[in-house]
Amino acid sequence: MTPKEYLKQAYRLDKRIDQELLKLEELKALAKCTQTVSYEERILSGTKQREPHFVRVLEKVWRQEEKINQQVDKFVDLKEQMSIMIDELENVDHNLVLSYRYVHGWTWEEIARVLHADRSTILRWHSKALSLVHLPEEPILI
Template identity: 65%
Template sequence: MTPKEYFKQAYRLDKRIDSQVVKLGELRALAGCAQTISYEEKIGSPNRNTEAPFVKVLEKVYLLENHINEQIDKFVDLKYQMADAIETLPNVDLGLVLDYRYLQGMTWEKIAEVMNADVRTIYRWHTKALQLVQMPENPIII
């Protein structure tokens, strides 16, 4: 895995978590909806499901919440590991470019504005930083 692929993981994982949070909101809304009532005569069966219909939705909400929490824990660990790798760079400017781009998710133009440099200079620093950064021994891979 190249340093660039390693650092891009945080963005992808963040977007995946955002997507799952949206799904969670939809499930919660579904769990809160009133279910339709059937007034038909039901034939008694010993195997018939007697749980309320929203119980299955609540179980899915619970499982998705746990999955999201696991993903968030992995995301935080990944960001800490990335920050440690960035701190190994010999030049502060190179580290700031990687920090702004991959840990804070800034655009190239915003990084150039914050660092008072031209976008081409930021690209050059970015390339040099990726060449010099020391990858962790056991990188977190998503």
């Protein structure tokens, strides 16, 4: 794995968490839906579920929240490991470019504006920083 591939993981994991949050919102909306009540006599067989629909949906909500929490924990650990790796760079410009780009998710234009440099200079610093940075001994992989 190259340093660039490693650093791009945070963006992908962030987008995956966003997707899981959308699923969670859909489940929560489903849990709020009312189900019609039938007053007819029901014959319960071994194949029918005895729990109300909303209870099953709430269990799915809980499982989805657990999944999201695990991904968020991994995301935080990954960003911390990335920050430590980036902080090892001696050149401040290289350090800032990688940090703004991969830890904070800024665009090239935002980085150029803050560092008062043109986009080509930022890209040159980025390329140089990637050649100097070293992956952690045990990188977090997603």
